[in-house]
Amino acid sequence: MIDATSLAFRYPDGTFTLAIERFNVDAGEAVAVIGPSGCGKTTLMHLIAGILVSRTGEITVKGEAVHAMGDAQRRLFRIRNVGLVFQDFVLLDYLSVLDNIVHPYRINHALALDGEVKARARELAEAVGIGDRLDSRVEHMSYGEQQRAAICRALLTRPAVVLADEPTGNLDPENKQGIVDILLGYAREHHAALVVATHDHALLGAFDRVYDFRDWTS
Amino acid sequence: MIRALRNSLFIAWRYLAYHRARSAVLVVALAIIVFVPVFLDAVAKQSQRQLTARADATPLLLGAPGSALDLVMNSLYFTRDRPRPIDRGAARAIDDSGLALAIPLDTRHRAGGYTIAGTTLDYFEFRGLEIAAGRPLAILGDAVLGARVAETNGLAPGDSVISTPETVFDIAGQYPLRLNVVGVLAPTGTPDDYVIFVDLRTSWIIDGIGHGHEDLATTGDASVLFKRGDGAIVANAKLQTYTVITPETLDEFHFHGVDAEFPITAAIALPTDQRAEALLLGRYQEADTGLQLVRPARVAGDLIATIFRLKRMLDAVVATVAFATVLTVALVFMLSYRLRARELTTIFRLGCSRGAIAGFVAAEIALIAAASAALAFGLLAIAGSYLEPLMMRLFA
Numbered sequence: 014m015i016d017a018t019s020l021a022f023r024y025p026d027g028t029f030t031l032a033i034e035r036f037n038v039d040a041g042e043a044v045a046v047i048g049p050s051g052c053g054k055t056t057l058m059h060l061i062a063g064i065l066v067s068r069t070g071e072i073t074v075k076g077e078a079v080h081a082m083g084d085a086q087r088r089l090f091r092i093r094n095v096g097l098v099f100q101d102f103v104l105l106d107y108l109s110v111l112d113n114i115v116h117p118y119r120i121n122h123a124l125a126l127d128g129e130v131k132a133r134a135r136e137l138a139e140a141v142g143i144g145d146r147l148d149s150r151v152e153h154m155s156y157g158e159q160q161r162a163a164i165c166r167a168l169l170t171r172p173a174v175v176l177a178d179e180p181t182g183n184l185d186p187e188n189k190q191g192i193v194d195i196l197l198g199y200a201r202e203h204h205a206a207l208v209v210a211t212h213d214h215a216l217l218g219a220f221d222r223v224y225d226f227r228d229w230t231s
Numbered sequence: 232m233i234r235a236l237r238n239s240l241f242i243a244w245r246y247l248a249y250h251r252a253r254s255a256v257l258v259v260a261l262a263i264i265v266f267v268p269v270f271l272d273a274v275a276k277q278s279q280r281q282l283t284a285r286a287d288a289t290p291l292l293l294g295a296p297g298s299a300l301d302l303v304m305n306s307l308y309f310t311r312d313r314p315r316p317i318d319r320g321a322a323r324a325i326d327d328s329g330l331a332l333a334i335p336l337d338t339r340h341r342a343g344g345y346t347i348a349g350t351t352l353d354y355f356e357f358r359g360l361e362i363a364a365g366r367p368l369a370i371l372g373d374a375v376l377g378a379r380v381a382e383t384n385g386l387a388p389g390d391s392v393i394s395t396p397e398t399v400f401d402i403a404g405q406y407p408l409r410l411n412v413v414g415v416l417a418p419t420g421t422p423d424d425y426v427i428f429v430d431l432r433t434s435w436i437i438d439g440i441g442h443g444h445e446d447l448a449t450t451g452d453a454s455v456l457f458k459r460g461d462g463a464i465v466a467n468a469k470l471q472t473y474t475v476i477t478p479e480t481l482d483e484f485h486f487h488g489v490d491a492e493f494p495i496t497a498a499i500a501l502p503t504d505q506r507a508e509a510l511l512l513g514r515y516q517e518a519d520t521g522l523q524l525v526r527p528a529r530v531a532g533d534l535i536a537t538i539f540r541l542k543r544m545l546d547a548v549v550a551t552v553a554f555a556t557v558l559t560v561a562l563v564f565m566l567s568y569r570l571r572a573r574e575l576t577t578i579f580r581l582g583c584s585r586g587a588i589a590g591f592v593a594a595e596i597a598l599i600a601a602a603s604a605a606l607a608f609g610l611l612a613i614a615g616s617y618l619e620p621l622m623m624r625l626f627a
Contacts, residue, residue, distance in 0.1 A: 059580075062580070064580055085584070088582050088584060089582070091580075091581075091582045092581075092582035097580055097581060099577070103573065103574065103577040105574060106249065107245050107246045107248075107249030107250070108242075108245055112245070116578070116581070117581050117582065119238040119241065119242060120238070120242070120578045120581060120582070120583035120587055120591075121581070121582045121583060121584075121587070122234070122235045122238075122584075122587060123582075125234065126234075126238070166581075
């Protein structure tokens with residue numbers, strides 16, 4: 014599903030360089046990437062999602078060469094195929110929980126928000142245990158509930174690839190395991206590739222494979 | 232396209248509603264910037280219309296020397312600044328010249344905040360005033376109300392109004408006179424709507440020049456008499472003067488002195504033709520008559536020119552304030568988007584295009600602008616309905 018070879022990326026200011034010889038994730042596979050802060054976990058996620066573009070090397074997702082796409086193509090590709098989960102959730106305080114979950118359908122003109130999508134959003138929310146909070150404001154929810162809402166937002170488009178960047182970083186141990194279980198459950202059920210960047214070694218046992226980034230950065 | 236627009240408006244609306252205090256401040260600030268210049272323009276144009284129409288319809292005005300503007304404003308718009316009075320005889324002299332018809336005006340008295348204008352029936356004909364209810368002035372003590380006076384105070388024929396005492400602290404001063412409302416004028420949209428009209432002689436009674444009391448020659452109460460002799464009877468302070476003119480007391484009202492010397496504040500002169508007008512103007516310019524004869528149109532023209540000079544200055548000030556406000560609003564938006572940088576980065580990562588982000592910004596600006604415009608037009612509609620009374624208060 015995800016196949017990256019000979020990737021090299023350098024930020025314009027030259028402060029950070031990422032070089033990855035080989036990174037691949039199969040459909041339905043759950044992979045954890047570990048490494049210290051600043052080692053490039055987020056950069057890899059952004060390269061896979063097409064937010065950043067590598068100068069050299071190749072990266073294909075679902076058989077499509079992301080590195081060769083133009084800006085608009087990468088954006089459309091991301092909308093249709095990639096679900097992103099962030100450490101700090103980035104939910105919008107001026108929207109209800111339901112509106113946050115369906116937000117990708119409002120900001121992407123390529124997606125159409127209809128009753129079916131809203132029904133799916135409610136099902137997802139029920140599945141992750143926040144079905145009764147859909148009309149609430151984000152600020153009235155716990156961190157665990159907020160991350161569940163953020164995961165619903167990422168999974169609503171039924172992405173083939175889910176990229177979660179430190180999704181449990183702000184959560185207590187009980188919520189951490191719950192969040193990982195939700196992500197793993199989605200990957201298994203939808204045969205999606207799951208990449209989770211984490212510092213938490215206690216969670217690694219749940220993943221099919223673990224990549225350690227310390228060998229790739231210079 | 233419509234879906235994109237709907238989504239942009241939805242997100243913008245939710246954001247503005249959530250930050251309602253900030254949104255309200257922006258809306259009010261922009262609404263004021265729209266409202267103020269438009270309203271000032273309306274006020275200036277309404278002033279011009281009212282001043283011009285009234286002044287153009289009044290060929291000449293006779294009054295005491297001094298400020299021609301005060302004379303015109305008081306006599307045409309019934310402002311509170313009273314010009315020095317002149318003798319009734321001055322107006323009669325114009326009549327006698329055969330060059331013009333003179334309509335005397337005495338605007339020195341007030342009742343309930345409204346000017347009492349003492350005049351003759353010629354004034355009603357000259358201004359085209361029509362009685363909407365009741366009858367015209369006929370006898371002493373009658374009052375005909377301007378439409379707004381009647382409407383505002385709920386007065387109708389059969390009611391009465393009392394003149395405001397001019398000498399509250401003078402116990403020997405004239406008592407207020409109760410005026411009998413006998414008619415109400417049809418609305419004209421002019422200062423006449425805000426005036427209580429009485430006969431000139433009634434105005435003099437309010438003044439104390441004319442008064443009414445029981446007949447001293449036939450009175451049975453000797454205690455009111457001070458002395459009697461040489462064909463004259465002098466009353467003492469116990470004698471009560473009437474404060475209302477009724478059919479029973481009407482005959483007891485009388486004037487002391489020669490009416491040619493009684494005061495009026497101005498006389499509207501209606502020349503028979505242009506030649507007569509020129510002759511009259513020449514007479515009062517050349518001779519030391521202790522009077523001035525002015526063309527109201529010219530005086531109003533000078534005032535209008537001053538108003539528009541001031542308006543141009545105000546326009547410049549308003550434009551500067553508007554520019555500063557727009558800059559401030561722009562700054563508020565820029566700071567707002569700087570604060571929302573993380574949100575915008577996130578939605579970009581979620582696949583939102585830069586064009587769509589620009590659409591959200593545009594939608595917010597459009598909603599703020601629409602709300603401001605709606606508020607400004609609402610204010611203008613409300614202010615517009617009060618414009619005429621406001622102008623009257625401005626002049627009065």
